[in-house]
Amino acid sequence: MRYAEINRSTSETEIKLSFSADGVGDAEIDSGAGFLDHMLTLFAHHGRFDITLRCRGDVETDLHHTVEDTGICLGDAFAKALGDRRGITRYADITLPMDEALVTAAVDISGRGVLVYDLGTLAEKVGVFDTETAREFWSAFCRRSGATLHLRRITGENTHHILEASFKAAARALRRAIEIDEQFADEVPSSKGLLE
Template sequence: MSTTGSNVAAARTARMERATSESSVLVEINLDGTGSSDIDTSVPFYDHMLTALCKHSLIDMTVKATGDIHIDVHHTVEDVAITFGEVLRTALGNKAGIRRFGEATVPLDEALAHAVVDVSGRPYLVHGGEPAGQEYHLIGGHFTGSLTRHVFEAITLHAGICLHMNVIAGRDPHHIVEAQFKAFARALRAAVEPDPRVEGIPSTKGAL
């Protein structure tokens, strides 16, 4: 496992390779990108969600992952989320000069999701509002609705961020998941963006 990273004043990039008996994952990001992506997790719907995450957060990201998807895609999906969380934390460095908080409400047709992000250094997830049975839907042939929460849990824990995610409306399982990823992307974009008026760490404690 290897990582590289830097503070806001320098290039905010990070790269990590993570290998277990269940998966092999490479994630590389640039927080100050244009939203370009090169995603291959062997789980097509997850690739679609991660591509949307890049596009709407303006984070450049490369993801290459292989795993025991012949058993279940859960391991690969979660391990990619873990690795993304780790590189996000690394790329943020000491978090000096960032806005820290971000919020977004995003629709996708009948679905509507609201996300609030705090780059606090304290991992926490509040996730709710999905209609009954959403977790049991199989989307794109491989991705079950229950994986959405697992992805956000892994990201928040390993990135050290707080995320409140609430589904306000939705019927189509695909739309419900995609609205959440896009809302998270827009909120994350705002939270990690440098604010020229912020001097030092955006916390009265002096550390995040």
């Protein structure tokens, strides 16, 4: 089982997270940010990841630390669960529609965490959620997990739809990228023998 637990405590947030890469999509998410809970619940569902998360953050400041630190912990858990990434497919992409929104996610589990993020201009807020923090979430996730992720809006008008399509697309692409490829089953999928 590719599984990890993370406990992280700072003056800004206190986070307890568990992550199973080979789950059934069960999520128990309590981040303190409703829209982030919604995104992580569907991320778990579409990725077939089991995730439990409890975050107590300084939401009286704003949601920035809560969202970014959740990305840090999820990235740490992802890297820890995958270990040396032996046998994984490594690359995957999907172009995923949600109503009028269409978003591409392309993933390379490279060991070098790079985010290329172009969802265009979004509304500043969805409810009380600051939409610019979604980029901070993915940036932290990529940096800590070692996954390279491109997220690109093709079309879309509604910010809730565009963000939701991006989380679903990322989940679907990550799920495929970490599937065991029988032709690489006992290898690290890199001609240099190491993913970093």
